[in-house]
Amino acid sequence: MKELIEYIVKALVDDPSSIDIKEVTGDKITIFELRASKGDIGKVIGKRGRTASAIRTILNAVSARQGKRAVLEIIE
Amino acid sequence: MKCIEREGKSASQIIENFIKEFNLTLNDFKFEVVEEGSSSFLNLFGSKPAKVKFFLQDTSENLRKFAHDLITRLDISYNEINITNNDREYHLNISGIKDPGFIIGKDAKILDSIQYILNQIINKHEKKQLYLKIDVDGYREKKKAILLKKVETAAEKVKMKGKSITLEPLHAANRRIVHQFIEKDGKLRTMTIGEGDFKRVVIMPSEKLKSTAANPGRNPRHRPGHRPKTKPQPGT
Numbered sequence: 001m002k003e004l005i006e007y008i009v010k011a012l013v014d015d016p017s018s019i020d021i022k023e024v025t026g027d028k029i030t031i032f033e034l035r036a037s038k039g040d041i042g043k044v045i046g047k048r049g050r051t052a053s054a055i056r057t058i059l060n061a062v063s064a065r066q067g068k069r070a071v072l073e074i075i076e
Numbered sequence: 077m078k079c080i081e082r083e084g085k086s087a088s089q090i091i092e093n094f095i096k097e098f099n100l101t102l103n104d105f106k107f108e109v110v111e112e113g114s115s116s117f118l119n120l121f122g123s124k125p126a127k128v129k130f131f132l133q134d135t136s137e138n139l140r141k142f143a144h145d146l147i148t149r150l151d152i153s154y155n156e157i158n159i160t161n162n163d164r165e166y167h168l169n170i171s172g173i174k175d176p177g178f179i180i181g182k183d184a185k186i187l188d189s190i191q192y193i194l195n196q197i198i199n200k201h202e203k204k205q206l207y208l209k210i211d212v213d214g215y216r217e218k219k220k221a222i223l224l225k226k227v228e229t230a231a232e233k234v235k236m237k238g239k240s241i242t243l244e245p246l247h248a249a250n251r252r253i254v255h256q257f258i259e260k261d262g263k264l265r266t267m268t269i270g271e272g273d274f275k276r277v278v279i280m281p282s283e284k285l286k287s288t289a290a291n292p293g294r295n296p297r298h299r300p301g302h303r304p305k306t307k308p309q310p311g312t
Contacts (some may be wrong), residue, residue, distance in 0.1 A: 003149060004150065006192055007149050008146070008147060008197075011142070011197040012196055012197060012200065013194075034294075046196075050192065051192070051193065053189075054189035056195065057185060057186060058193070058272045061178065061186045062150055062151065065178060
């Protein structure tokens with residue numbers, strides 16, 4: 001799952017090396033904490049959060065199929 | 077994939093010139109050094125020129141790669157991706173997916189998300205704006221046919237009764253289909269009412285028909301979506 005987020009986000013930003021994703025595994029929910037460089041954070045979020053919500057939609061669908069729950073948090 | 081061969085003094089120089097010539101970045105192409113140039117001993121014997129082959133990726137191939145990368149990471153296997161394009165509009169049809177319902181999602185939400193992200197990715201890598209559409213086993217085509225059928229019956233009703241009909245809330249892409257379909261019919265026109273996710277298309281008879289409407293009892297002034305201001309009742 002982390003690989004999926006990483007692939008999408010890295011393809012969207014200008015500086016892929018600054019992308020940092022941390023996986024925090026809880027009892028039921030896995031939280032992915034995403035950090036990006038200042039200039040790139042807007043690209044991940046998108047206009048009116050459209051890109052972010054698209055990533056979350058895909059993430060939710062894939063994780064639900066594996067019987068898990070996942071949350072993507074974008075940290076400034 | 078396009079293949080271009082260049083000769084020059086040294087491999088690095090050829091590449092540098094090539095980048096300048098076509099205004100590219102290193103990500104835009106692959107190359108292969110065919111012959112490392114060698115300046116011969118003391119320049120007495122003819123020095124060998126360096127030869128470099130460049131491989132330029134063309135758009136649909138690029139697209140195929142991105143789509144493949146993304147889809148396989150979604151844990152989905154497919155048979156093939158069929159790409160057709162019309163100028164800047166690219167149409168991707170993915171076929172042979174085991175569980176197409178999953179990738180499409182409710183109201184094609186997941187497919188739309190994938191399409192949106194792929195649009196973002198491809199437009200980051202291409203110089204000119206491309207418009208990408210993704211379809212799974214002709215799903216969108218089927219949906220479009222169903223929608224048009226609905227619109228057709230509604231349009232017939234509007235023509236018969238001279239009254240406007242408001243359709244259910246639709247996505248922007250679907251509303252566009254309705255608008256374009258109704259536009260062809262000179263006797264009808266459309267407009268949109270509502271905000272955000274609740275935008276609805278109204279099909280109504282065009283002005284011309286209204287003025288010549290044979291049935292004056294139908295209230296030709298009626299405008300859908302227009303709520304006349306109610307005057308405060310005196311005494312209340």
